[in-house]
Each structure stands twice: as structure tokens, then as C-alpha cells.
Amino acid sequence: MTTVIATSGLVKRYGRVRAVDGIDLGVQQGDIYGFLGANGSGKTTTVRMLLGLVLPTSGEIELLGERMPRAGRRVLHRVGALIEGPAHYGHLSGRENLSLLDASGRGGSWRTRSRRVAAALEQVGLGGVGRRPVKAYSMGMRQRLGLAGALLRRPELLVLDEPTNGLDPQGISEVRELLLDLHRDGTTVFLSSHLLAEVEQLCTRVGVLDRGRLVLQDRLATLTAPTGSTVVHTSDPDRVRAALDGRVTSVEGERVIVRGDDPAEVNARLVAAGVPVHGLALERPSLEAVVLAAAGASPDRVDVRR
Amino acid sequence: MPGRETGADEVVVDGRRRDRHTAEGGRSDAGGCVPSTRTVSAVVSPGFGARRRWAVVAGLVALLAGLPSLIGAIPASDRDVPAADLRSAVLASDMVAFSGYAESAGGLALPVTDQLASVADLFSDRTLMRVWWRGPADNRVDVVTPTGEISTHRDATGTWTWEYESATATRGALGPLELPAPLDLLPSALGRRLLSEAADGELSRIGARRVAGRDGLGLRLSPVDQASSVSRVDVWVDGDSGVPLQVQVYGEDARRPALDTRFLDLELAAPGPEVTAFSPPAGAVVREDRGVDLVEAAQQVTGPGLPLTLAGLDRRPMEGLPRGLGVYGRGVTLLAVVPAPGRLTEELRRALGASPGAVVDELGVRASIGPLGLMVVDRPGGRAYVLTGSVTLDALAAAAAEMPELGGRP
Amino acid sequence: MILVELRKMFRRPRTWATITVLNSLPVLVAVLLVLTDLAPRPGEGPPFLSAVLSNGALYPLAALAIVLPLFLPIAVAVVAGDSVAGEAQAGTLRYLLARPVGRTRLLVAKLVAVLAFVLVTVVVVAAVGYVVGTTMFDAQPVAGGTSVSGTSLTPDEISGRTLLAIGYVAVSMLGVAAFALFFSTLTDSPLGATMGALAVLVASSLLFTLDAASPIAPYLPTRYWLAFVDLFRDPILWRDITRGLALQGVYVGVLLVAAWANFTTKDVTS
Numbered sequence: 001m002t003t004v005i006a007t008s009g010l011v012k013r014y015g016r017v018r019a020v021d022g023i024d025l026g027v028q029q030g031d032i033y034g035f036l037g038a039n040g041s042g043k044t045t046t047v048r049m050l051l052g053l054v055l056p057t058s059g060e061i062e063l064l065g066e067r068m069p070r071a072g073r074r075v076l077h078r079v080g081a082l083i084e085g086p087a088h089y090g091h092l093s094g095r096e097n098l099s100l101l102d103a104s105g106r107g108g109s110w111r112t113r114s115r116r117v118a119a120a121l122e123q124v125g126l127g128g129v130g131r132r133p134v135k136a137y138s139m140g141m142r143q144r145l146g147l148a149g150a151l152l153r154r155p156e157l158l159v160l161d162e163p164t165n166g167l168d169p170q171g172i173s174e175v176r177e178l179l180l181d182l183h184r185d186g187t188t189v190f191l192s193s194h195l196l197a198e199v200e201q202l203c204t205r206v207g208v209l210d211r212g213r214l215v216l217q218d219r220l221a222t223l224t225a226p227t228g229s230t231v232v233h234t235s236d237p238d239r240v241r242a243a244l245d246g247r248v249t250s251v252e253g254e255r256v257i258v259r260g261d262d263p264a265e266v267n268a269r270l271v272a273a274g275v276p277v278h279g280l281a282l283e284r285p286s287l288e289a290v291v292l293a294a295a296g297a298s299p300d301r302v303d304v305r306r
Numbered sequence: 307m308p309g310r311e312t313g314a315d316e317v318v319v320d321g322r323r324r325d326r327h328t329a330e331g332g333r334s335d336a337g338g339c340v341p342s343t344r345t346v347s348a349v350v351s352p353g354f355g356a357r358r359r360w361a362v363v364a365g366l367v368a369l370l371a372g373l374p375s376l377i378g379a380i381p382a383s384d385r386d387v388p389a390a391d392l393r394s395a396v397l398a399s400d401m402v403a404f405s406g407y408a409e410s411a412g413g414l415a416l417p418v419t420d421q422l423a424s425v426a427d428l429f430s431d432r433t434l435m436r437v438w439w440r441g442p443a444d445n446r447v448d449v450v451t452p453t454g455e456i457s458t459h460r461d462a463t464g465t466w467t468w469e470y471e472s473a474t475a476t477r478g479a480l481g482p483l484e485l486p487a488p489l490d491l492l493p494s495a496l497g498r499r500l501l502s503e504a505a506d507g508e509l510s511r512i513g514a515r516r517v518a519g520r521d522g523l524g525l526r527l528s529p530v531d532q533a534s535s536v537s538r539v540d541v542w543v544d545g546d547s548g549v550p551l552q553v554q555v556y557g558e559d560a561r562r563p564a565l566d567t568r569f570l571d572l573e574l575a576a577p578g579p580e581v582t583a584f585s586p587p588a589g590a591v592v593r594e595d596r597g598v599d600l601v602e603a604a605q606q607v608t609g610p611g612l613p614l615t616l617a618g619l620d621r622r623p624m625e626g627l628p629r630g631l632g633v634y635g636r637g638v639t640l641l642a643v644v645p646a647p648g649r650l651t652e653e654l655r656r657a658l659g660a661s662p663g664a665v666v667d668e669l670g671v672r673a674s675i676g677p678l679g680l681m682v683v684d685r686p687g688g689r690a691y692v693l694t695g696s697v698t699l700d701a702l703a704a705a706a707a708e709m710p711e712l713g714g715r716p
Numbered sequence: 717m718i719l720v721e722l723r724k725m726f727r728r729p730r731t732w733a734t735i736t737v738l739n740s741l742p743v744l745v746a747v748l749l750v751l752t753d754l755a756p757r758p759g760e761g762p763p764f765l766s767a768v769l770s771n772g773a774l775y776p777l778a779a780l781a782i783v784l785p786l787f788l789p790i791a792v793a794v795v796a797g798d799s800v801a802g803e804a805q806a807g808t809l810r811y812l813l814a815r816p817v818g819r820t821r822l823l824v825a826k827l828v829a830v831l832a833f834v835l836v837t838v839v840v841v842a843a844v845g846y847v848v849g850t851t852m853f854d855a856q857p858v859a860g861g862t863s864v865s866g867t868s869l870t871p872d873e874i875s876g877r878t879l880l881a882i883g884y885v886a887v888s889m890l891g892v893a894a895f896a897l898f899f900s901t902l903t904d905s906p907l908g909a910t911m912g913a914l915a916v917l918v919a920s921s922l923l924f925t926l927d928a929a930s931p932i933a934p935y936l937p938t939r940y941w942l943a944f945v946d947l948f949r950d951p952i953l954w955r956d957i958t959r960g961l962a963l964q965g966v967y968v969g970v971l972l973v974a975a976w977a978n979f980t981t982k983d984v985t986s
Contacts, residue, residue, distance in 0.1 A: 051814045053984040055355075076816035083814065087807025091729060103720045105815035149811065359977035366973055370966055407955055436953060448865060448949070452942045453763040455949060457865050468866035471766060475866065571955060581951065587862040589770055 002029045002065070004157050004188045005050060010059035012045050019045045021212035022059065027190055027205070032183055034203030034220070035192040036291060042212040043192045044084055047161050050190075051081055064157060077105050080155035082163050086146025090135035094126060094145045097134060101149050108153060120148040125174060139166035147175065151182075158182065161192045176202060200224075200287045210295035223290050226282040230266045232256045233279035243273035257283060382521045384514035385545050390506050392525050395548030396498055402547045403576035405438045406518070410491040410567035412676075435488055438577040446582040447489045458488060459584035466584040467595075475586035478595035493567050497541045497550025501527065503637035512540065517551035518569040520544050527638065533617050533701035534639035535677040547574050555638075557677030564676035612643055617697065617705040634695075634705075641695035641705060646682070651690040655682045665699060669706040674699050681706060717821050721829035725795075726836075734791045735837050739844045741787055742779035746848045763945050768853055771861050773871075775849020776842040776878055777948075780885050783841055784941060789917050792889045795833050796896035797909030799826040800979065804904040804986035819980045823901070827972065830893045838886045842878070863950040877952075881944040884957060888944075890964045891937040892917060894971035901979040904986045934959070937967055 005027035012020040020042040027033045037043045048054040050061060052069035061068040066075045088097045098117040102108055108116065121127050124144040134142065143166050150158060158179075164172045179189055179202060193199055199206060199220075206223060208216035216223075229249060234240055237251045240258070244266070247259045260266050263280040270277050387395075411432045436448040448457040454470035467476040489495055501509075504527050512524035522542030529536055537560055542552040552568035586592050612632040614621050619634035619641055634641040646654070655671050658664055658680060664673040672681035672693075681702040684690040691709065693702055725731055749769065756765050762781035764774050780788075800823070803809035812822060861874050869877070896913035903909055920936040923929040933939060940960025946953040 048810075048983075048985070051810075052816070053810055053813055055981065055983060072816050073818060076814055079814070081811070081814045083810050085807070087811060089724070089806070089808065092727065096727075100720055100724065101811060101815060103723075104717060104812055104817050356977065356981035359981055360974075363970070363974045363977045366970055370970065407953075436949075450946075450949070450953065453945060455864050470864045470866065473767075473770075473862070584866065587866055587868050589862065590866070 003027070003062070004029050004031070004064060005033075005190060006060075006062040007046075007050075008060050010046070010049060010061060011057045012042075012049060012054060013057045018212050020049070020056075023209070023212070023214040024217075025207060025214065026217065027188065029188050030183075030186070031205045032179070032189040032191060032203045034199030034206045035190060035209065036194065036196065036199055036206060037192075037209030038194060038295070041209045041295075043194075043209055044161060046209070047081075047083060047159060047190075047192050050159060051079070051083065052076065053083070073106070077107060077153055078155055079157045079159060080150030080153065081159045081161075082146050082150045083159075083161050085162070085165060086142045086149070088134040088142065088145060091133050093131045094121065094129050094134055094137070094141075094148075095131070097145065098149055098152060102152050105153070116152055120151045121145075123151055123178065124148040140168060140171050143167055144171070147178075155187065157188045157190065159190045159192075162194075163191065164193075164195070164198060172198075196288050196291060206287070208291050208294050216290070216294040220287070224284045224287060226261060226284055228259065228261045229283040230258045230260055230263045231279075231281045231283045232258055232266065232270065232277060234270075235276050235278065239273065239275045240270065243270055243275055254278075378516075380516060382514040382516040384521075385523060387511070387523060387545065389509040389511050389525055392511070392523060392543055392548075393501050393504060393506075393509060396501050396525075396541070396543055396550055399494065399548035399550075400442050400498060402549055402574065403440050404494075404547075404549060404572060404574050405577045405581075406436075406572040407570045408435045408437060408492050408567060409433070409570055410435070410565070412565045433488065433491060435492060437489075437492055437494075438581045439494070440576055440579065440582055444579070444582055445489070446584075447487075447492065449488045456488075457584075459582055460489070461583075466586070468584065468586075468590075472591070473589065474591045474593060475584075476593045476595050491567050493541075493550045493553045493569055496567060497543070497553045500539050500553065500555075500638050501525070501541060501550075505530075505637075508637070515542055515552075517542050518572045520546075520551060520572065522551040529638050531619070531635070531637075531639040533619060533635070533641070533697045533704075535674060535679055535698045535701075536638045536696050537677075539638055542568075544572070544574075549574070555677060557674075564678075613708060616641060616643065616708050617701040619697075619701075619705075635697070639696055641693065641697050641701070643705070643709070644692045644694070646690050646692045651682055651684055651692070654680075654692065655684065658682055665703075667703075669703055672699055672702050672706075683709065717817060717825040718828050721825040722832055725829045725833055731795070731833065734794065735840050738783055738787050738791050738837060739779075739841055742775075742782045742841065742845055743848055745778075745782055746775065746852050750852050763942065764948075767862075768849060770854065772849035772851075772853030773846070773874065774861060775853065776845035777881060777944075779841050779845030779848070780838065780881065780944070781942075784885060784888075785921075788837070788841075788885075788889060789892045790914065791837060792830070792834055792892045793896045793910045793913040793917070794906075796830045796893040797900050797911075797913055798906040799830060799897055800900040801903055801906040801909045802900075804984070805906060807986060809986055810984055813984060820976055823897075823972070823975055823979055826900075827893070827897060827968075830897065831890070834889045834893060835886050838882050838889070842882050864945065864948045865950040867950040869948075869950070877947045881947050884944045884947065884960065887961055887964050888941050891967040891971075894968040894975075895937070898971040898975040898978070901975045901982065935963065937963070939963065 003026060005025055007023060007025040010020055010023050010025070011018060023042075023046065025046070035043060035046070045054055049056050050063060050068065052072040055069060063071070064075050064078055068075065088094070089100070092100070095117055098120060099113060102113050102116060103110065118127070121129065124147045126141065126144050126148060129141070134145065137145065143163070147160075147163060150160070160179075163179075164175055167175060176198075179191075183189055189202075191199065191203060203220055206216070206218065206220050207214055232240055233254055234256060235254060237254060237256045240256045241248045241251070244258055248256055249259055250257045258266050261282065263282060267277060267280050409432065434450040436450060437445065439445045443460060443462050446457060446459045448455045455468075456470070457468045459466040459468070464480055465478040467478060468474070469476075490499070508527050508530055510526045510528070512526045514521055514523050516522065521544070523545050525541045525543055527539040527541070529538075535557060537556045537558060539556070540552075540554040540563075541550050543550050549572070551572065552566070554563035555565040556562075557564040612621065612630070616632075616634050619639065620636070622633045622635070624633060630645045632643045634643070658671045658673050659666060661673045661675065664671060670681055670683040672679065674680070677696050679693075679695060679697045679699055679702045681693040682690065683693060683706045693705055697705075745765075746768075749765075753769070756762075762778060762784075764778040764781055768775050768778045800809065803812060813819065861869050861871075863869050892913055895916050896909055899909035899912035900906065903912075917938060920938040924933055924936050924938060940956050940963060943956035943960045946956055
């Protein structure tokens with residue numbers, strides 16, 4: 001397994017503020033990496049540093065095995081990016097926009113350009129968009145067009161910053177399917193988002209950024225692995241406590257947490273004791289709980305200093 | 307909360323280790339442009355690269371800004387030529403053919419009358435001139451303005467003056483007295499004229515300087531006449547050809563020249579005859595010059611002529627001058643006495659009276675503009691005269707008092 | 717990349733709107749001249765305008781002289797000021813750089829596109845001037861014309877010198893373009909970059925008229941703008957022309973290096 005993105009000790013300072021404060025990212029080939037963090041936690045700055053737009057104050061970045069930003073010219077054309085929302089020339093049509101963008105980079109013969117553009121538009125569901133100028137596009141269409149721009153050169157790595165912004169629920173699900181499709185074909189996806197649900201549904205690995213620091217980075221499956229307890233839904237929590245003396249760790253209404261990683265065993269004992277059981281499941285922490293535990297208060301909050 | 311413990315072996319929680327790491331980075335940055343040795347290859351610090359790149363910019367700017375003064379600092383090489391020989395070389399240079407571009411800057415804001423406006427402009431402004439010189443009777447001087455030009459072509463029998471903006475060609479005959487023309491401001495012509503009557507005792511050498519890319523040998527003329535308002539004249543002469551390259555005339559203020567004229571470019575090669583020749587182009591207005599009003603007025607003067615000396619200056623014998631008009635003095639100390647038509651006098655007196663430092667008394671109105679003295683002598687019933695020249699105010703007053711027609715002492 | 721920038725420049729409606737507006741002033745002046753038959757007095761008004769009434773073939777020059785002091789530099793400053801800052805403001809800059817387009821390459825491509833704009837603009841102004849001049853005024857295509865020095869020029873000489881003048885005016889605009897381009901890398905606001913370049917121009921024009929500033933006058937970017945008149949003297953006065961070309965070259969060189977130093981080390985956060 002090769003590393004696609006690796007940073008070590010990455011720092012970006014603006015004046016006295018450390019926007020990014022020494023982070024060590026590791027994204028493996030084949031990952032769908034969810035880069036989580038509240039607004040202002042340094043996500044966008046990190047993404048921009050990965051793409052060579054913002055130059056780090058110190059630290060190293062390796063992108064597809066090469067040192068950034070020095071190797072940007074060799075590496076970046078293998079990367080597709082959507083950074084902080086799409087941006088286009090409003091007076092030109094979507095097709096012309098993509099054609100210009102395609103012509104700007106190296107490689108990519110002009111003979112096959114229109115074919116590439118058409119394929120990218122098709123992929124994002126804008127195949128029949130016609131000659132309308134982009135300024136007449138809806139927010140969702142622009143988002144799709146931005147995604148098409150990122151897909152133009154069939155990149156090995158997709159760096160997407162909030163890719164579902166402005167999309168309706170159908171659009172969001174379409175994009176999700178598209179990303180999963182691309183992932184199946186071998187594309188690594190680096191997805192920066194503040195939407196936990198989106199990340200939870202898509203990603204295989206998760207990194208959590210809080211105030212410029214990477215406070216958590218692990219496989220999603222590990223983070224949300226069973227905790228070793230079982231959740232019992234019952235209308236009579238008191239009898240559960242009585243039946244499983246000492247194994248009950250907490251009771252929240254009709255939801256009782258019981259130590260023990262074998263629901264069948266718990267069920268047998270409860271049924272034996274005549275406790276009414278409505279449901280049983282292995283306890284798994286939600287991603288939200290994990291993130292909240294790792295990160296502190298939202299950096300948007302400005303509390304009174306004492 | 308559950309979950310924190312699970313998989314704790316793999317969870318990377320930012321901790322102490324990184325704190326140390328960033329502290330290091332911070333130190334290296336605070337230390338200036340030299341990052342610590344461990345990170346030197348890894349850091350692509352914008353601060354570092356930017357500093358180096360801006361240094362390139364600063365170096366380039368400094369180089370370009372310094373270039374003119376570097377070129378200006380090329381020393382001129384002096385030659386051991388005695389002052390008298392240098393003067394002779396200048397006087398003999400009027401047959402040296404050349405073409406060039408000259409600039410004259412005068413600090414002389416002459417009181418302007420409509421009729422003499424073009425003359426006043428010559429002395430008060432910065433004038434740019436192109437010149438093609440094949441000889442004293444075959445040359446061309448263009449006064450270059452941003453949007454046009456006035457060119458004066460001299461041939462054996464007269465001058466053609468072309469004014470572009472009015473598309474007018476004017477043919478002028480050669481007269482005994484001519485108003486100052488652009489030609490007279492050229493360093494070559496002005497230098498020759500000012501040195502023509504200088505005594506050897508008034509001349510000294512003053513080193514050399516580079517003018518128009520040539521070595522100009524310095525020659526200083528300090529007039530001995532008491533009446534002179536010119537304190538000194540510095541002429542910088544091309545050592546090879548004797549053509550004056552720069553002329554600076556100083557009045558009382560010895561630091562800033564009242565008149566400074568110099569070549570910016572000079573090429574010592576004869577220009578082709580087609581350059582100096584002129585024929586009015588199709589569609590141009592062609593005029594004949596009527597001559598100068600001043601001469602007309604002087605021709606009407608009757609009665610006793612002007613005295614042989616005024617203010618200690620001798621009258622110059624000049625062929626063809628009307629008797630009512632006199633030029634006194636020698637070299638750079640000159641006084642002209644001109645009977646003025648009444649209309650011109652009124653205008654001139656008003657302008658003169660308004661200039662700073664003007665003296666008004668029973669003799670008339672007088673003022674000095676740089677080294678140039680100007681006076682209007684006007685009594686009711688008598689004829690008005692204009693006295694002007696490179697003389698002091700006292701000399702003007704003395705001359706006015708000696709004028710016979712005005713009731714001065716005979 | 718250069719082709720891409722040229723495509724962007726000339727596919728943009730604003731580019732052509734600017735050129736159209738630029739041409740309206742000389743056309744208006746020509747109409748007024750024909751209607752009123754009042755030529756500017758000698759020494760006043762733009763160069764060559766008084767000569768146009770007798771020879772319409774000179775109108776391209778008069779048109780250039782009309783737009784040179786203000787309209788043309790403003791148009792150039794607007795376009796050049798927009799070059800990088802406009803992309804930054806629209807957000808397309810980050811996509812271009814991530815495409816990737818080398819920052820130095822982008823800068824050079826932008827400069828070339830601005831150059832092309834200047835050249836096209838000047839040529840269009842001259843061409844429209846020629847059409848206007850020859851249809852509305854008496855043209856003397858056979859007799860040639862009169863130089864500023866009062867000598868006769870053949871039609872070939874006139875057209876040759878007009879071409880030189882067009883080239884010189886275009887080069888004169890490069891300094892403005894370089895200033896605007898440099899400011900355009902400093903800010904994300906195209907308007908700010910344009911205003912910065914115009915401020916430099918206004919300051920330069922002001923200092924040029926000030927005696928106290930005469931020591932620095934030869935280095936002011938607007939110093940030699942009117943020197944294209946010198947091409948119509950006979951013989952041609954090359955001194956100010958060559959100096960004007962060299963000065964513009966120096967400004968372009970220095971500002972381009974400064975723009976490079978700034979842009980290649982800048983964080984793109986737009």
C-alpha cells in the first residue's frame with residue numbers, strides 16, 4: 001500500500017496565529033479519507049498547502065510520493081481538486097470553461113480535448129447542458145461543473161473541499177455514488193468536510209482537525225468498533241439491572257448499556273429472567289461522539305477571557 | 307463516554323511529541339532567515355524564498371537607479387591648453403560643421419509684451435533646439451515643442467521660418483539689427499559671441515567636464531567692467547573642434563546660472579544640404595517679414611544723436627544702424643539704447659513696474675531680471691527710450707541721466 | 717498557456733466593450749470638427765488635430781493623440797489590473813494554479829495577453845481613425861503630407877511613420893500595463909490594482925509639470941509618451957523615442973521581476 005498524502009510537522013503561521021500547527025497527515029492509496037474539522041480549524045489552509053497554493057511555514061508535504069510544493073508541476077496534474085466551492089468564467093459556457101481549464105495544464109492533446117470535456121460533463125450529469133453561460137447555472141450545476149473540472153484528467157487523487165455544498169438531497173446521493181464509483185476504479189479520495197454524516201457514509205479513514213492540530217486520525221471501522229458492551233432496549237430497565245447484577249453501566253430511559261460483547265448471551269439471560277426485550281445490539285460509538293470527544297469547543301466561539 | 311479507549315493503540319492523538327516539534331519550527335523562524343539544520347531541506351518557507359527574490363528586485367532597482375550617476379561619474383579628461391588658445395579655437399569654430407540637439411534653460415522672466423513674447427520665452431523657458439550647421443550662412447535651427455516646432459532655415463540671403471501649428475512659412479531679410487533668435491541661444495553661437503571681445507586678462511581655465519559625451523575644457527570669463535551685471539561666464543569647449551559645448555552665464559547669484567545652455571547630443575559631421583534647405587510646402591501660408599518695429603521707430607528720430615559714451619561705456623560703431631539707436635560697451639557688458647514707440651512703452655513700463663525689485667524715480671522705471679537690466683526712460687513731451695543690457699541698475703540710472711534729449715547734463 | 721490567455725482575453729465581452737468606448741471619443745471629436753469646422757488653435761489641443769482638416773489621412777495620429785493621455789492608459793490599467801486579481805476575485809486563480817500552471821508561466825502569459833490587448837486596441841483606434849479621417853475629411857492620398865518640420869512626405873513615408881507611431885504608442889502603454897500587473901499580484905481586488913496603476917500615472921503626469929521634480933523627470937513613466945510626434949519631424953528625432961523605448965523596457969523589466977518575486981512566493985488564499 002503506497003502513501004498518497006503524507007505531511008510531517010506541517011505548520012502555517014499568519015503573523016502570530018498558527019492556522020495549522022504541526023500536523024502529520026497520512027492518506028493511503030485506495031482510501032476515502034474524511035478530513036473533519038469545524039469551520040476555521042485549518043482544513044482549508046491544509047488543503048491549499050497540499051495543492052501548493054499556500055506555502056507552509058515549516059514542515060514537509062509529500063504528494064503522490066513527491067515533495068510539494070517543489071514538485072507541483074510533475075504531480076498536480078495527477079490530482080483533481082475542488083477547493084472551497086467551484087469558480088468559473090461566468091460569461092462562458094460550462095463546456096468552454098472546462099476546455100480552457102484543460103488547455104491550461106500540461107499534457108492532454110487538444111485533439112482529444114472535447115472528448116475529455118464531454119466525458120467529464122457526462123460523469124457529473126451535465127451531459128446535455130448546452131451553450132448556456134455559467135452565470136445562468138444554478139448553485140448545484142456549478143458544483144457539478146466544478147467536480148467535472150476536477151475529473152477532467154482522470155486523476156489518481158481527488159482532493160475535494162465540501163463537494164456537496166449547494167446540492168439537493170438527490171444531488172448529494174448522486175455525488176456519493178460517483179465518488180464510490182471512482183473509488184472502485186482505484187481513485188483515492190481526500191474529502192474535507194464539516195458534515196459528519198457525509199463522512200460517516202463515505203469514508204474509510206478519518207482525520208479530525210481542531211484548532212490547527214490533528215487530534216485524531218484512524219480507520220473509521222476502528223473508531224466506531226464495538227465497545228464491548230451491548231445495548232438493550234427494554235420497557236423495564238430496573239428489571240434489567242436486577243437480572244444482570246453489576247453488569248449494567250448506564251441507563252438512559254428505555255436504553256440500557258450492559259457490559260458484554262455477546263448480545264445472544266445477554267438476551268438469553270434477560271429472557272430467562274423474564275425481562276421484556278424490544279431490541280438488542282452491540283454498542284458502537286457514533287462518529288459524532290468520537291469527534292466531539294477528541295475536539296474541543298467550536299473555534300467560532302469567542303468566549304470572554306478571564 | 308465509550309469509545310475513547312477502543313483502538314487506542316492506533317489513534318494518533320496530538321500530544322506532547324508534536325508540541326516539541328512545533329516549538330522547534332517556531333524557534334527556527336524566530337531566528338531569522340536561517341532555519342535549523344534539521345529542517346533546512348524540508349522547509350519551503352515563503353519568508354526565505356521571498357526574501358531572496360525581493361533581494362533580486364532590490365538589486366535590479368539599485369543597479370538601474372545607479373546607472374545614470376555611474377555614467378555621470380565618468381571623469382572628463384583635461385588638456386593643457388592655455389586660455390587664450392582656447393578662445394582662439396572657439397572663435398575659429400564657426401566653420402566647423404555639426405548637427406546636434408541642445409537645451410537652454412533661462413531663469414530670466416522678462417516682462418512680457420505681446421510683440422516681444424517670443425523673445426521673452428527664449429530666455430525664461432527651457433528651450434529644446436535641433437541644429438544643423440553647415441556654416442554661418444547655411445544652417446537650420448528647430449525649436450522643438452511637444453506638439454510642433456518652429457524651424458528657422460538660414461541661407462545666403464535671408465531666413466525661412468516655418469511654424470508647424472499655423473502652417474506658416476515666413477521669409478525674413480537680413481537686417482542690421484535682429485531680435486535674439488533661437489540660434490543665438492545655442493552654446494556654439496552664444497559662446498563665440500561672448501568670447502569674441504574678451505581680453506586675455508579676463509580669461510582663465512577651470513578644468514573640464516563631460517558635456518554631450520565629450521570632454522569640455524572649461525574657460526571662465528570674468529568681466530572687469532564696473533557696469534557689468536554679469537559676474538562670470540563659464541564656457542565648456544570641445545577640445546578637438548573648438549565648438550563650445552555649454553555656456554553658463556552668472557549674474558549676481560554665483561551659485562545658479564541665469565542662463566545655461568548646452569548640447570545634449572553633438573555630432574561633428576557635416577549635415578547634408580537637403581536638411582538645411584527649405585521650400586514652403588504645398589498648402590502653407592507664405593508671409594514676408596515686415597522687420598522689427600524698434601528699427602522703424604529709431605529711423606524717425608531726429609535732433610541730436612546719442613552721445614559717444616554712456617555710463618562709462620563706449621558707443622560701438624555699427625554699420626547701418628539708425629542714428630537714434632545705440633549700442634554701448636564691449637564683450638559681455640553691453641547696453642542698448644532704443645527709442646520705443648509709445649504703445650510698446652506703455653506696456654513695457656507697466657510690466658516692468660510690476661516686476662520684483664523695480665525702482666521708480668524721476669528718471670523712469672528700471673528693474674533687473676537676473677543679469678539683464680531693463681529701463682524705460684520716459685518724460686512727458688520727450689521721446690521714450692528703452693535701455694537694456696547686461697548692466698547693473700546703477701549703470702542704467704547713470705546712462706539715463708546722461709541722455710541729452712531728456713534734459714540730462716550735457 | 718499564452719493561447720489560453722489570449723482566448724480568455726478576446727472572448728471576453730468586456731474587452732471589446734472597452735475598445736468600443738475607446739474609439740467613441742475620436743469619432744465624436746471628428747464629428748464635432750466636421751460640424752463646427754473649428755480647428756484647435758495652434759499650440760493647443762492634441763497634436764495633429766489642427767492638421768487633420770487639411771489632410772484626413774493624419775486622423776489616425778490625431779485619434780491616438782486624443783486617447784493617449786487618459787483613455788488609453790485607463791483601458792490598459794483596467795485590463796492589466798484585472799489580469800491576476802480578477803482571477804483571484806473570481807476564484808479561478810486557485811484552479812489554474814492547481815491545474816497546475818506554473819506561477820511564472822501564468823504571469824508571462826498574462827503579460828503577453830495584456831500586450832496583445834494594447835496592440836489590438838491601438839491598431840483598432842488607428843484603423844477607425846483612418847476610416848473616419850478619410851471619409852469625413854479631405855484626404856490627400858496622392859500628394860502625401862507635410863512633416864512637422866515643413867518638408868513634404870510621400871504617402872509611403874507617411875504610412876511607414878504612422879506604423880512606427882502605432883508601435884511606439886503601444887510600447888508606451890507597457891509601463892502602465894506592468895504597474896497594473898504588479899499591483900494585480902499584490903491584491904485580490906482588480907479595482908485596487910487598476911487604481912494603483914492610475915495613481916502612478918496621475919502622480920507621474922503631475923510631477924512632470926513640476927519644476928522641482930525636474931531631476932527625476934527623465935525617469936517618469938509618462939515622460940516620453942508624446943515623443944511619437946518626433947517621428948513626424950524631418951529628419952526623425954530619435955533621441956526621445958529611443959529613450960522612451962528604453963524607459964518602458966526598464967519599467968516592464970523591473971516590475972515584472974517584482975511581480976514574479978511577489979507572486980511566486982505568495983499564499984493564494986482567494
